Amino acid sequence: MLERLQKIISAAGITSRRASEALITNGQVSVNGVVVTELGSKADPSKDTITVDGKSLKVSEQRLYILLNKPPGYITALKDGQGRPLVTDLLKDVSDRVYPVGRLDYNTEGLLLLTNDGDWANRLMHPRNEIEKEYHVRVRGKVIDQQLKRMADGVELEDGKTAPAVVNLVKSGEQNDWISVAIHEGRNRQVRRMCEAVSLSVVRLKRIRYGTLALGTLRAGQFRYLSDTEVRELSGEPNKKIPAELPQREVRQKVTRPQRSARPERSGGKSSGRR
Ligand code: URA
Numbered sequence: 001m002l003e004r005l006q007k008i009i010s011a012a013g014i015t016s017r018r019a020s021e022a023l024i025t026n027g028q029v030s031v032n033g034v035v036v037t038e039l040g041s042k043a044d045p046s047k048d049t050i051t052v053d054g055k056s057l058k059v060s061e062q063r064l065y066i067l068l069n070k071p072p073g074y075i076t077a078l079k080d081g082q083g084r085p086l087v088t089d090l091l092k093d094v095s096d097r098v099y100p101v102g103r104l105d106y107n108t109e110g111l112l113l114l115t116n117d118g119d120w121a122n123r124l125m126h127p128r129n130e131i132e133k134e135y136h137v138r139v140r141g142k143v144i145d146q147q148l149k150r151m152a153d154g155v156e157l158e159d160g161k162t163a164p165a166v167v168n169l170v171k172s173g174e175q176n177d178w179i180s181v182a183i184h185e186g187r188n189r190q191v192r193r194m195c196e197a198v199s200l201s202v203v204r205l206k207r208i209r210y211g212t213l214a215l216g217t218l219r220a221g222q223f224r225y226l227s228d229t230e231v232r233e234l235s236g237e238p239n240k241k242i243p244a245e246l247p248q249r250e251v252r253q254k255v256t257r258p259q260r261s262a263r264p265e266r267s268g269g270k271s272s273g274r275r
Contacts, residue, residue: 002042002044003043004040004042005029005036005039005042006020006021007020007119008043009029009050016118016121018122023052024036024038028052031048062096063115063117064095064096064117064225065120065225065226065231066113066224067215067218067224068112069218069223070090070104070109071090072108074090074106076100076102076103076112087112098114100113101121105189109205110207113226114223127185131184132182133182133183133210133211135181135183135205136178136206136208137200137206138202138203138205139195139202139203140200141175141176141177149167151167152167157194162185162190163183165181166180167180167182176203180208191205211234212233213233213234
């Protein structure tokens with residue numbers, strides 16, 4: 001079946017739809033030996049030989065949807081010039097290439113989705129869908145109500161004011177407080193910058209929820225495959241048929257960094273902002 005090239009490339013798990021378009025316009029894509037730079041071009045992945053940077057595209061029938069508990073000290077890019085550990089290093093027995101849905105900073109931990117289904121990833125990341133992501137943040141010292149309220153109302157950052165957020169105090173300790181921050185925007189280092197804007201110093205940052213999906217009890221470095229229902233619920237398509245679903249299983253992976261004790265996973269306590 002003829003399909004748009006950018007769709008074929010993103011569905012093969014190479015990269016997102018938008019980045020696939022750039023590959024095409026940059027002249028990195030060939031169909032049957034001919035470089036194609038026009039964005040509307042179509043090809044049939046079952047008949048045509050499609051190459052990206054000279055490498056043949058492997059069009060997988062099997063769609064993979066993975067939830068990883070990312071440890072700190074791993075990067076979400078697929079390669080790193082500095083040789084730092086990659087999140088994909090934690091997925092050694094995953095049969096196909098998958099790539100992260102969005103990104104988490106090197107030192108951010110918690111829920112990270114990975115997939116080889118470019119369309120699904122694009123739906124999740126599209127700003128129009130406003131999928132809420134919730135983070136637990138350990139901050140130095142004590143938090144005051146006014147700081148929570150300012151973050152909840154939106155703070156002025158260099159790339160504009162943040163949308164209203166849900167910000168709660170989760171736990172108060174001797175040295176540090178834990179707050180939860182739920183946002184639907186996906187700006188670079190957004191939670192860290194929101195904290196900085198209200199003079200909160202971030203000690204730890206962990207994503208504990210992505211839309212309808214909670215991190216749950218997965219330990220750092222562990223991953224599991226999502227169920228069919230979880231995949232459909234996340235992208236807001238309850239009746240969509242998933243091409244190939246893998247059985248539920250949890251995979252333990254050895255992580256080189258020392259594990260720390262369990263932290264709070266649920267928000268509660270005082271609340272400010274919308275819900
Ligand atoms: N906000 C941040 O500041 N960092 C992340 O990794 C994710 C959200």
